[in-house]
Amino acid sequence: MTLAEQAATPRVLISPERLQERVAQLADEINRDYADTQMLSCIGVLKGSVFFMTDLLKQITVPLTVDFFQTASYGPNKTPGEVRIRKDIDLSVKGKDVLLIEDIVDTGHTLRTVLALLEFRGARSVKLCALLDKKAKREVKIEVDYYGFEVEPVFVVGYGLDDAELFRNLPYIGVVDN
């Protein structure tokens, strides 16, 4: 491996083993909380949540459906707070119990927008499950019902999270050191 390639390899912050252990714990918690639920509408936010979501949902024992939103920030400066829905969900959420699944909650603007939309459409209940919570960066108040790990306000990649579309397939959460 060349020096350039070594420098480009993100440093491990959360190992694959710790991720899998925590995902199993979250699944246990969710299975317990929704034990009496007839049908759970699981909605992921593309693309970052996909790796986490598939690992998590394989361990959920409640009957469920799978759907996706894709969001983006408006404008060339990606102004936080102005969130655009790039892909809408396919299934109705009216009267449904929704579990919204995210990779990371940062400022909270994305989730606030999506939550407002789900409530507007008449979801019966909405809970949030995020793998990572960057609490120090929060700009709007968002209650995360289930989260895997709190992370420092640094840019993280891997296990779904990207840096300019790269590194999503890393089996761990890493940090790109400059």
Ligand code: IMP
């Ligand atoms: P928000 O600031 O809470 O609206 O987060 C918006 C989105 O930015 C998240 O869903 C992630 O997809 C992305 N994001 C925030 N922090 C990071 C990071 O450290 N690495 C990669 N993506 C991030």
Ligand code: MG
């Ligand atoms: Mg995301």
